[in-house]
Amino acid sequence: MYKRVGMQLEKSERDKLKEIKKRLSELSIDFQENIIKxxxxxxxxxxxxxxxxxxxxxxxxxxxxxxxxxxxxxxxxxxxxxxxxxxxxxxxxxxxxxxxxxxQRCKENVKILEEAVELRFEAAKILGYKSHADFVLENKMAKTVANVEKFEKELRELLEPIAAKELEDMLELKRKDEGAKGANVDDCIYVWDFRYYLRLLKEKLYNVDEEKIKEYFAMENVVSGILSIYQEMLGLKFIQVDNSSGWHKDAQLFEVYNSEDKSFVGHFWMDMHPREGKYTHAACWSLRPGFERADGSRQYPVSAIVANLSKPTPTRPSLLKHDELVTFFHEFGHLMHNICSQTKWSRFHGVEVERDFVEAPSQMLENWCWEPEVLQTFAKHYETNEPIPAEVVTKLVNAKNLGAGLLNLRQIFFGLFDLQLHSLTSSPKVNPIDIVKLYNDLRLQISNVHSGEEETWQVATFGHIMGGYDSGYYGYLWSEVFSADMFYSRFKVEGLKNKKTGYDYKNLVLGPGGSKDGMDILIDFLGREPNNVSFLKSIGIY
Structure with a gap:
């Protein structure tokens, strides 16, 4: 840590590093604000x-x-x-x-990202690293650029045959669809085709109607269900309280207590629907970390989950798509990481773990969204209150891995784009890099989805790369390996409602925060080192 913050440097170099960090912070704020505005x-x-x-x-x-x-x-x-x-x-x-x-939004963000890449490179050089990626990965689970590249390459090779079949199935649907309209059919899938033909393929192969399924996921029932599941699993009690101290009337405030000894744990906020000027994605933020005060008392954590889920209409409540349900479970998992962490120092509280481990605890909890015994406890039709039919859940589960090849290649594309951008070993000022071209070329090369003829700069809304995931986006897939192992090796075997498993998860995985290495946390919970067998099975490779 001493070296990483530049304490060994001469004052002039430390001052330069300080200015770079200050400017990077400003650029990050500008980048995110531009997306919102x-x-x-x-x-x-x-x-x-x-x-x-x-x-x-x-x-x-x-x-x-x-x-x-x-x-x-x-x-x-x-x-x-x-x-x-x-x-x-x-x-x-x-x-x-x-x-x-x-x-074509936020074109000014391209320049911001270019400057950030150059400044990150300069900072890494001042600190004695070959590249920004080498600096970032040094204290992550992956450790080196070579390890990340090997992981992405091996997974890509396994996914490509699956993706090729999915692409051909989608193209067949497109040919029939466009041909029936008398249109000329481009023999490729464009970015704007992907979600449409994936939905049609899901309906064709599994008879899954997403619009019908959402009628069973009224927001009120989903919130009640999620709170109930997490309370039971983690031995907690949530109490909604007055929210007048909040930033908006839609934000709900909850107190958290341990259910056994009634001791106070912390607070969390939920702000779930879009509005003008609000953050446009889904995220969880620690508003105040927990830590042990000098007098031995505890500073309790405050955390918030912010999302942009489907809003209610004049005739219907907020009805969530199943993928929105998965997002809700995921972000609530981060929330519980912040709430359940018990660390001495605020620096290590909650999600302050290695970036390539941070997603694992919340990804693990996404699995609850695919379990019939879980869904049928809270998924009820918003008009009749009838539980979601077992055959509908079966179809939904059977369709889970449809698109797994292409969707995971998309994640590999994001990870490799990020890595290439930040593993430069010569200054972008000396060897300029066309960030937009790199992004578009890699997307086609890896994901096989075309962006069309018009000039676009989708990279300008890639918020993660300016929001703390620089040289770390690979971590989404990397941590999926751990999340699958935790779920299938413990919860699936021992039972989703097994109290000991839930408490072990709370105490061994969430409790330490970043005060223990991610690998040690996994070994404590699994009783062995993790492997990728469950992950590969979970996405349909084995």
Missing amino acids: DDGVIWFSKNELEGLPDDFFEGRTQKEDKEDGQVKYEVTTKYPDLFPVLRMAKNGETRRRLQVFEA
Whole structure:
């Protein structure tokens, strides 16, 4: 740590490093603020949005187009607008326009990222490292660039045959779909095709209707179900309290207690729906870490989960897609990591673990979203209150790995783009790098999904790369190996409601925070070193 913060350097070098870090902090804030502020609006007629369900239009802002006299509906780039249109709109031109519009936001962020890459390189050189990636990975589980590259390469080779079959199945659907409309069919899948034809493939192969399934995931029931599951698993009690001290009326505040001895644990906030000027993704933040005070008393943690889940309409409550349910479980897992951690020092509290381990505890809890015995406890139809039928859950579970090849290759693309950008060993000023071209070329090369002919800069909204995941995005897949091992080796074998397993998870995995190495935490919980067998099975490779 002494070397990593530059304490061994001459004062002039320390001062230069301090200025670089200050500037990087400013750039990170600017990058994220630009994404929030540049939340664009595009207008479509109802015909152009054919395929979207009726509740998509309820309460939606509309206006009459002065040129053609048609009523047009407002569509934003927020997730509850963007993803349904890309998934449901039958009109390929509508999907293309929205995707291009989304990929042409925040052009100023390209320059910000370029400057950040140069500054990260300079800081690494001052500290004596070959590259920023070498600096970052030194104290991660992966340790070296070579280890990350090996992991990504081996997984990519296993995924490519699966992805090729998925791509061909989607292309076959596209040929039939576009051919029936008399359109010329490009023999490739574009970015705006992917979600649409993956949905059609899911309906064709498994008879899964996502719009019907969401009727069983009313927000109120989901929240109640998640709180109940986590309380039982971790031996906690959540009590909703007055939220008048919060930043918005929609943010809910909860107190947390241990259920056995009634001792206080901490507070958490939930702010779940989109609104103007709000952070546009889903995340969990520690607002105040827990730690042991000098007098032996405890500073209790405060954490918040912020998301942009589907909003209620005038005639329906908030109904979540199943993938939104998975997101909710994931972020709530981070929340519990922050709440259940018991560390002496705030520096190691909660999610302050290795970046390539931090996702494992929350990814592990995503598995609950695919378990019939779990879903049928809270998934009830918003009108009839009937539990979700067992056959619907079976279809949903059977379709779980559809798209696993392409979706995981997409994750590999993000990880390798990040790594290539930050493993440069010569200054970008001397050997300039075209960040937009690198991003677009790698996406096609690895994920086999085309971005079209129009100039786009989707990298400008890649928030992770300016939000702490630089040289660390690979960690999403890396930690999936650990999350699968924890779930299938303990919870699946011993029972999802097994109290000892839940308490071991709370005390051995969440409790230490970053005060123990991730590998030691895994060995404590598993009783052995982790392996990738469960992960490969979980995505359908074995």
